[in-house]
Amino acid sequence: MKQQIIQLIKKNKKFFLIVKALRFLQTSSLTKIDGSKKKYPKVIQLPITYNCNSKCVMCNIWQMDHSGEATVEEFAKFMQDDIFKEVEAVGINGGEPSLVPNLYEYADEILKLPSLKSLNIISHGFSPKPLFKQVEKIYASCKEKGINFHIAISLDGVGEIHNTVRGIGYAFDKTSATIDEIIKNQDKYCDSYDIGCTIVTQNIDYLMELDTYAKSKNYNIKYRMGIDNKRIESDKLRDQYSVIYSPLKQSAIEFFHYQISQTKDLGNKFKYYSIFSWLNSGKPKRLLGCAWKDEGITLDARGELYYCAVASESIGSLRKTDGEKIFFDDKNIEYRKSIIKNSCDGCIHDYNGQAEVNNVWVFLKSILTNRLAMKIYELKVRFL
Numbered sequence: 001m002k003q004q005i006i007q008l009i010k011k012n013k014k015f016f017l018i019v020k021a022l023r024f025l026q027t028s029s030l031t032k033i034d035g036s037k038k039k040y041p042k043v044i045q046l047p048i049t050y051n052c053n054s055k056c057v058m059c060n061i062w063q064m065d066h067s068g069e070a071t072v073e074e075f076a077k078f079m080q081d082d083i084f085k086e087v088e089a090v091g092i093n094g095g096e097p098s099l100v101p102n103l104y105e106y107a108d109e110i111l112k113l114p115s116l117k118s119l120n121i122i123s124h125g126f127s128p129k130p131l132f133k134q135v136e137k138i139y140a141s142c143k144e145k146g147i148n149f150h151i152a153i154s155l156d157g158v159g160e161i162h163n164t165v166r167g168i169g170y171a172f173d174k175t176s177a178t179i180d181e182i183i184k185n186q187d188k189y190c191d192s193y194d195i196g197c198t199i200v201t202q203n204i205d206y207l208m209e210l211d212t213y214a215k216s217k218n219y220n221i222k223y224r225m226g227i228d229n230k231r232i233e234s235d236k237l238r239d240q241y242s243v244i245y246s247p248l249k250q251s252a253i254e255f256f257h258y259q260i261s262q263t264k265d266l267g268n269k270f271k272y273y274s275i276f277s278w279l280n281s282g283k284p285k286r287l288l289g290c291a292w293k294d295e296g297i298t299l300d301a302r303g304e305l306y307y308c309a310v311a312s313e314s315i316g317s318l319r320k321t322d323g324e325k326i327f328f329d330d331k332n333i334e335y336r337k338s339i340i341k342n343s344c345d346g347c348i349h350d351y352n353g354q355a356e357v358n359n360v361w362v363f364l365k366s367i368l369t370n371r372l373a374m375k376i377y378e379l380k381v382r383f384l
């Protein structure tokens with residue numbers, strides 16, 4: 001019966017769109033998120049190491065010190081901290097996670113989190129041997145525990161463009177071979193995958209080439225802007241990579257406008273619309289939600305805690321104090337409120353989270369207005 005109803009709704013395209021839009025509205029937040037609520041985090045962003053063998057133009061992590069990172073035994077203690085008891089999703093990033101030789105042992109500790117539902121890993125994909133060795137083991141453990149495992153691989157251009165962005169001459173050949181292997185043997189490595197492209201001055205003029213390439217290979221590719229990010233010190237490299245503060249911004253605006261029209265998924269459409277309108281506005285406002293406003297926590301390889309990676313300084317260390325004391329500390333909560341008040345509208349990182357209902361409405365209204373304008377245009381062409 002349920003299936004028949006779904007089929008019936010799908011046949012009626014307009015009705016299907018309305019249902020999708022209503023469901024999308026339903027997931028939004030009715031109240032403004034100001035960071036004052038003391039809720040246990042649901043998501044951890046987890047840079048498992050600062051070690052990296054890439055030399056990306058938009059990231060300084062490869063020049064940063066990666067000594068003193070937690071052993072598996074110490075990391076196991078971090079994971080047992082009560083602050084993580086309601087965490088449902090963990091995203092492992094770095095540095096380059098596959099450079100941690102016993103990454104799967106760290107993952108095993110993450111998989112002990114009592115409320116965990118999904119694990120995500122981001123890799124540059126050009127060290128395939130260690131990556132596949134680790135993700136095969138991690139995926140096997142995830143399957144045993146019924147936890148969803150997702151792999152994200154970074155690809156910023158075709159051929160030399162990707163090599164230039166990553167600062168490594170062989171990056172494209174290796175990364176594209178890694179992506180092809182994941183697609184070919186996905187059941188060995190993960191439940192799902194996607195490809196992420198970071199837009200910087202070095203690839204902005206070549207995005208259509210990448211998009212066409214990705215379509216020809218059937219890649220699930222997503223685009224984000226390269227932005228200032230304190231954790232990876234990209235704020236110090238702005239002049240070297242940033243499109244946002246350069247005349248090239250117009251190309252990014254046009255590219256995201258194109259992506260809005262190409263994307264079928266309503267969530268991605270909203271994301272691209274939010275980036276487009278942010279870039280296009282004299283007074284940028286963040287329409288996208290962000291879990292790190294009040295549902296996320298960042299834990300780094302040395303036990304330092306942050307609210308978000310983009311704007312937050314360290315708020316304390318699990319090596320010295322327990323997580324609840326740090327995360328719910330009144331002074332720190334005031335600091336989180338100040339991040340939301342002063343930084344979020346200026347941040348267009350593509351993090352997801354509950355968007356505010358009025359922001360979702362702005363987006364839906366724009367889609368409806370555009371559709372109506374197209375209909376009027378079609379009528380004019382037919383009758384005038």
Ligand code: SF4
Pocket residue numbers: 286290291292293308309310311312339340343344345347348349351
């Ligand atoms: S600054 Fe960006 S990443 Fe940080 S909480 Fe705000 S929107 Fe999220």
